Amino acid sequence: MQQMDIVMVGAGRLATQLSEALQRQGHRIVCVYSRTMTSAKGLGIRLDTGGTNELDMLPRQADAFILSVKDDVLPELIPRLAKGREQCVMLHTAGSVPMSVFGSLPNVGVLYPMQTFSKERDVDFSTIPIYIEGSSRQALSVAKALAQSVSNKVEEVSSEQRRYLHLAAVFACNFTNHCYALAAELLEAHGLKFEAMLPLIAETAEKVRTIAPRHAQTGPAVRYDEQVMKAQLDLLSSQPSMQEVYALMSRSIHELATRDAAKS
Secondary structure, three states: OOOOEEEEEOOOHHHHHHHHHHHHOOOEEEEEEOOOHHHHHHHHHHHOOEEEOOHHHOOOOOOEEEEOOOHHHHHHHHHHHHOOOOOOOEEEOOOOOOHHHHOOOOOEEEEEEOOOOOOOOOOOHHHOEEEEEEOOHHHHHHHHHHHHHHOOEEEEOOHHHHHHHHHHHHHHHHHHHHHHHHHHHHHHOOOOOHHHHHHHHHHHHHHOOOOOHHHHOOOHHHHOOHHHHHHHHHHOOOOHHHHHHHHHHHHHHHHHHHHHHHHO
């Protein structure tokens, strides 16, 4: 495996986990950039490398510049970073931002690990699907080599396909986690612990490994048990926003179940 010199632009959750995973595979993180010196130095210390909050202080050359920052920062950041580095390979890690955000730069691409990250919790990168894209043979080759060095699941997709991957991830992760948060709030308000849900959550997640999610669905909405649903909506009478979520989700579950029944 070719070891690469990498400049990490960003010091957040994904940047931290990705930097450490790449470093474990022998790549060198030669410098870290962040808007704040505290964040840049913090990740730099973890990686035993330098950190800066000034783009002009970054190396002019590296095998790859990986941009792992907020999506809305990219259009303003890229022209500043690219000054004097126009031929360098630059890869962003965003799920919903097209590769075209790099404009006319010749060697650019995407390295998108589809996973939820935190600085405090290590993840096994080898199991994380990484979706790549490249504007040139060189950029695609670098993206592929980096991705394959940390993951066993690497696939080339277009910017348009990646948009739908990211959208699906919002439903599968962010919305699901929000439902956990609502469940925890509901339980705590009545002197109950969220831990009671953990076996149910674990079994639900495990089940969809072998059963299509729509076929794994259970509960009153699938059966359209109006009596149970009305009683549960009444329990939420003091929380109209949760009532709305319950009603909308129940309707969506039943519509999908009805559509499947009509096909069979």
